[in-house]
Amino acid sequence: MAQQADIVDWRYFEETRAQLGPGFVKILGYFREDGIKSLEKIEAAMHAHDTVALIIPAHTLKGESRQFGAEPLAEVAERIEVAARSCVEEGRFPDELIPDVVNLKELFHVTLEAFDEAVSPLMKRQRPQGFGNADVHNSSFGRASRG
Template identity: 55%
Template sequence: MSVTQSKLVDWDAFAVARAELGAGFVRILGYFQEDGTKSVDAIESAMRAKNAAALVIPAHTLKGEARQFGAKPLAEAAETIEVIARQCVETHDSPDEALQTVVGLRQLFNDTLIQLLREANPLVERRQGFGKRAVSGFGRA
C-alpha cells in the first residue's frame, strides 16, 4: 500500500469539510482520531480471528469518516476490506484476501492522521495560493 505522503489527503475536499463543519471541525476531527483508532484496532482483531463479519462495520465506519476529510487512500483501503469482508460473509469464506490491506492499514491511518492534524492545527502557517501575499507577522498588513 505505497502511497506518497503528498497523496494521502485531497486538500480541496479537506477544505470543503473544514468550511462545512465550521467551529465543530476540530472536535469532529478529534472524533475521527478516536473512532479511527478503534476501527483499525477492531479490523486487526477481526482479521486475526479470521472473522469476516466483524470486519464489515469498522471498515465501513472508517471508510465514511476518511472520505469526509478527503483521506481518499485510507477510504479506499477501508472499502477494499469492507467489500472483501461482505463477500466472505455471503460465501462463508475466510477474509484472507484482505490480509495485505489490513497489514498496511494502521500505518496508512497514522500517516494520514498526522497530515490532517498538522493542517488542522491553528498555529501552523497555512499554504499560500497563487497571487496571495503571505502575512509576515501579527498585526502587520
C-alpha cells in the first residue's frame, strides 16, 4: 500500500476545497458516509458471490475519490469495477479481487485519516464561538449582579 503522503493529490483536494467553499467539510462528510456504504456493499457482494453488485459501489467510490484527489483509492475501485464488468460478460465470479477488496478497505481508512488531518484546523475554525457554544463558560451572562 502507498504511504500516507502518496494517498492524496493535494492539488485536486485543494481545488475541490476552493470550489465547494464553506460546504466543503459537509461534502467531505458525505464522501465518508458514501464510501463506508460502498465498502459495505462491495464486501457483501464478495461474500454473496454477486458479481453484478460489485459494479455500482466500486464505480461510485472511484468517482468520489477522484473528486477529492484520492487517486490510489480510485485506482483500486476502478480495478474492481472493470474486473467485475468483465466477469459479468464472462459469466464468472472474480475471486481474484479479494486482495483488491482488502486493499480498498485499508486504503479508504488511510485516505480518511489523511483527509481528517488536512481539515482538522478547518473544522476547528468553523466551530461556533461564543453564544450557544458549550465550551464557553460565562457564568455571569444574563444574571443580575448583587453587590
